[in-house]
Amino acid sequence: MDNKKAVLVCVTGQHDCDRLIHTGKYIAEKRGVPLQVLSIQSAGLGTRKECEELEYLRQVSKEADAEMTVYFNKEAAYTAAAFARQVGAVHIVTGMAENTSNGFIDVLHSLLPKVPISMVTKDNKIHNICPQNTECAPRMVRA
Template identity: 35%
Template sequence: MANERNIMICVTRQKACERLIKMGKQMVKSHAGAKLYVVHVAKNGENFLGNPDEGEALDYLFQVSKEAGAEMTVLRSNHVVDTLVDFAKRNNVSIVVMGESPGYRDNDDRNIIQEMERRLPDLEFKVVPQG
């Protein structure tokens, strides 16, 4: 089992994250026995069901994940990086796919990606540019 190369795809509540899931689906084909996990961390108290666009986007990503043969998990936590690191360790993840958002250079996404890389130095990270 140690040679499994499970892949974790970190998504937000945007349909654009479909590109990350499709990339993961391609990657998993070259890693026999690997599992594909799609993960979204919602902050506690965040109500995406009250926002029709975000709720619809999550439904859409669940569907795309299912078609890609991935298990999609939505976790609640105010500590996004801690939660993602914990998930990666628990699920024997060796590759993490994350997306760059439009304001990547000057927003939290970059910090999250850097923090993930720092805390999971043995993992391979694929940061997918926007568009």
């Protein structure tokens, strides 16, 4: 059996996903495991801005001592769940949909029901899905 463990952060190509990486780094440090960052794009990178934003997130990942992986696939939740299993995710960090949900978190949770998921809002509030008998996100202390 493989003993890999990691905290997985799922980012889109948006610049402000850096908050997710910072949250994931905090959780990974508290749990004593590495940090992995994953971005799943539904199609090829089209605009220069999209490329620049992903490059920015890659740099933030690097500064957080995390490896960033990018996949191109239209089934984001299934791809994320497979990657989470591959890296031994013990905790997942995502953004939180402001309006209607695209079902990403629901599908991810149904595929990985024992893995805690922390959803970070744009104003850095953290909402957790904590499976029974598992540790959820430690409280972040802001300076």
